[in-house]
Structure formats: structure tokens, C-alpha cells
Amino acid sequence: MRIPKQCVCDALxxxxxxxxxxxxxxxxxxxxxxxVWPLITYKQVAxxxxxxxxxxxxxxxxxxxxxxxxxxxxxIADEILAAMNTCRGGPVxxxxxxxxxxxxxxxxxxxxxxxxxxx
Numbered sequence: 001m002r003i004p005k006q007c008v009c010d011a012l013x014x015x016x017x018x019x020x021x022x023x024x025x026x027x028x029x030x031x032x033x034x035x036v037w038p039l040i041t042y043k044q045v046a047x048x049x050x051x052x053x054x055x056x057x058x059x060x061x062x063x064x065x066x067x068x069x070x071x072x073x074x075x076i077a078d079e080i081l082a083a084m085n086t087c088r089g090g091p092v093x094x095x096x097x098x099x100x101x102x103x104x105x106x107x108x109x110x111x112x113x114x115x116x117x118x119x
Contacts, residue, residue: 010087018079027042060117066111073107
């Protein structure tokens with residue numbers, strides 16, 4: 001079961017607060033080969049479908065959103081949270097941390113959300 005990535009993408013791209021901080025640099029799964037920082041990536045990392053009478057009626061998804069950059073990641077994370085609160089499915093933030101990335105040498109603010117969506 002896959003929750004349409006468009007749901008999350010729409011919530012993030014509709015945020016004027018995020019646009020002010022990162023422009024339109026919102027990518028599915030990974031940054032581009034030659035990125036401009038800061039930026040956001042998002043992907044579904046887990047999901048299940050609940051069934052009634054053999055028909056899918058609800059989907060549960062875990063969505064991972066990462067803010068990448070050198071500074072200001074806390075402000076970006078606040079805007080991500082506000083944007084996700086507009087997404088259908090009542091997203092719940094279940095995990096949040098910030099780590100260095102050894103490949104890009106940037107910091108990554110990682111946020112995991114649970115969503116429940118009617119199918």
C-alpha cells in the first residue's frame with residue numbers, strides 16, 4: 001500500500017513559510033546531484049492497509065521528511081510541522097532528531113510522521 005506522495009508534497013509546497021526559507025527545493029526521496037542548500041526531501045518509509053470485507057478502507061503510512069543545510073534547520077522544521085498539520089490524515093510527529101551527514105557534510109533534521117488516510 002502506498003499513500004500518494006502528492007498528499008505530502010502538496011502540504012509542503014503550499015506552505016508560504018517553507019517557501020520563504022527554502023524556495024521550491026522540495027524533493028522526493030533524495031537531493032538532486034548538485035543541490036542548492038537548504039532543501040527538503042520526503043519519502044514514505046512504511047505503510048499498511050486495513051481491510052473490511054476484503055476491501056482496503058484505510059491506509060497507514062510513516063513519512064520521513066528531512067531538512068538539509070548548514071543553519072536554520074530548526075526554523076525549517078517548525079514550518080514542516082505547520083505544513084504537515086494541514087495534510088489530510090491527521091499526521092502525528094513520532095520521531096525527530098538532527099544528525100550530521102558524512103556524504104554532503106551538511107546537517108540533517110529528520111522528522112517521522114504517522115498518517116492515516118481513507119482510501
